[in-house]
Amino acid sequence: MLEAISQFMSDLPLLSLLIISLPVGAALIWIVPNARHARTIALITALVDLVIAFMVLMKFDPANPGYQLTEKTEWIPTLNIHYSLGIDGISVLFLPLTILLFIGVMAASWNQVRHMTRLFYSLMLLLESTTIGVFCALDTILFFLFWELALIPLFFLISLWGIGADRRFAAVKYTLFMLIGGVPLLFGFILLAFTQATGSGVEFFNHLNFDYTSLVTSNIAPDVQVAVFFLLLLGFAIKTPVFPLHTWLPVVAMEGPVAVMALVTGLKLGAYGLIRFVVPLSPDAALQFHWLLAGLGVFGILYGALVAMRQTNLRKMLAFSSMSHVGLVILGIASFTINGIQGAVFQLLNFIIVSGGLFLMVSFLHARVGTTDIIGLGGIARTMPLLTAGFFVFGIASMGIPGTNGFPAEFLIIASALKQHTGAGLAALVGVILTAGYFLNIYRQAFLGPVTSNIVATAIDLRKREIAIIIIFGIYIFITGFHPNFILDITRTASESWLAHVVHP
Helix, strand or coil: CHHHHHHHHHHCCHHHHHHHHHHHHHHHHHHCCCHHHHHHHHHHHHHHHHHHHHHHHHHCCCCCCCCEEEEEEEEEHHHCEEEEEEECCCCCCHHHHHHHHHHHHHHHCCCCCCCCHHHHHHHHHHHHHHHHHHHHECEHHHHHHHHHHCHHHHHHHHHHHCCCCCHHHHHHHHHHHHHHHHHHHHHHHHHHHHHHCCCCCHHHHHCCCCEHHHHCCCCCCHHHHHHHHHHHHHHHHHHCCCCCCCCHHHHHHHHCCHHHHHHHHHCCHHHHHHHHHHHHHCHHHHHHCHHHHHHHHHHHHHHHHHHHHCCCEHHHHHHHHHHHHHHHHHHHHHHCCHHHHHHHHHHHHHHHHHHHHHHHHHHHHHHHHCCCEHHHCCCHHHHCHHHHHHHHHHHHHHHCCCCCCHHHHHHHHHHHHHHHCHHHHHHHHHHHHHHHHHHHHHHHHHHCCCCCCHHHHHCCCCCHHHHHHHHHHHHHHHHHHHCCHHHHHHHHHHHHHHHHHHCCC
């Protein structure tokens, strides 16, 4: 009996369960008569998904450089498009951490969302499903489907539950930017598929190749690689975002729901796309234009940090701070070393907890005092010491202080950058110093000093639910800060395989 159960569990399509269970939970929200149960159903669904994600992690073999737990079924046979899923050492950790962030956002929205709760939590589950799909898809068209479907729930989340007067404008601007970015992505994937096809007529379409695992091992002509490199780079750069394609970010940060912004800034899907698609699908072109990647990284680091220093609003500061930190990720990719790529993946994982956690803290603050402008804050430490301490913990992790998870990630990236692009590495060090400058300055003004607002003076500190979120996120920050091999051991083999494919001996 136990053997039968064990065999059944081993045969479960866990990745499909991760993706499908969430829409099922969204449907259940509308079936249950009482709308007040929507948030409970959504949270339970996400917790079940977290359990499945840990099952995936337990079954994953870090020593295997290939894709594991793969699933493949014909989807559109006439175009040779498949429903194909799989994970490797680069993508596997994104699954539980992404789900954990969604759980945090749901918990943060528990008492903040008071109208259309069914629709809000349904959209959250659908967004979570498409995000998981992005990390698991091994067919380029399937990936593109998940990528584009994520726009629908985000559009409604921003436009219906945004806190700014121009929230609908922000939702439209974000959606248009992402749709524009999707055009070069689709063209890049189609170009790759067409270059791999043979024959003519119907036979030609039957031999189109959208399979990611075979595309990365195919011999692609240099001129095609250059075209694919720039098409995919443009598409993912908009989502990352990279200057000057970032103008949607501060608008959405100020107008959208604060808790939902934790997802937008914490889940850097554009930077993940650079690692997963841009470089492996056009390796020779990526090496040829490594200076461009390094330049985009450096400019993002310095521009984001300098603009963040001028902000007087916590949300805008965090938005530009995330832009600065993602510049480090791009710089790590551009180094084409094992330290650089592992540091880049590590930093992307950190974004989920640290950047997402900072926005969650700001959402807690906004729910209490109704503003995130410095002029309306000050003295928060006197009335809300737990919130103040939590924000500081996430802040020092963002600064890369030793002992936090930010330190090993930034150290790996900067060390590799100094070796491969010395000037860029020095610029990254300057960016780290600027990060400490703008964070400590705005922290001093917002959280320390005398209480200047009656609302702040009467505000209550964090509730038990909110404290639990901070503790769980904080445990990850310090465990991976003091024991980074927990992350590096899982990502090492896949990163070495990634590097071997890109940098030919």
